[in-house]
Amino acid sequence: MRRSKFQLGYEFTIPELPGVYVISKKLTDEILYVGKTTNLRRRxxxxxxxxxxxxxxxFMSQTTDxxxxxxxxxxxxxELRDTERNYIRSLNPLFNDIRYTQHEGGIFNG
Incomplete structure (x- = not known):
């Protein structure tokens, strides 16, 4: 099991609801990953x-950030799909494999 890079106990404040999430480095705010889920706490x-x-x-196994x-x-x-797509398009996360172009619906693997 990997060592947590997140604040201890934080997961208990996350709701068990559908949503879109962003994982980033706390110090630099570099966007690492954007995802969608039906249960934020479980994800x-x-x-x-x-x-x-x-x-x-x-990255998670090697970083100390x-x-x-x-x-x-x-x-x-x-709303899940559209929000995730817009976040990926605008934030350009480092570890997302799918990238969305500016043309509606256009995707390519990065």
Whole structure:
């Protein structure tokens, strides 16, 4: 199990609701990953262990940086999808494999 890079006890303040989240370095605010989920607290817990993203896992196992987990609550599936897409497009996170172009619906693997 990997050592937590997040503030101890933080996961208990995260709601068990659907939303879009952003993981970033606390000191520099560099955006590392953007994701969507139906349960923010459960997804946060999974990021403490391992994710499906090899590059992010490697980073998490090697970094000593303190990280932040910010989120916004989403009401519908379309809001989840659209918000995640807009965040990825505008924030250009380091470890997201999918990138969205400025053209609506256009995606490419980065």
């Amino acid at each position: 946060f817990g999974r990021h403490l262990k391992k994710t499906h993203n090899f590059r992010f896992n490697k 303190e990280l932040t987990f910010r989120y916004c609550i989403a009401i519908s599936d379309s």
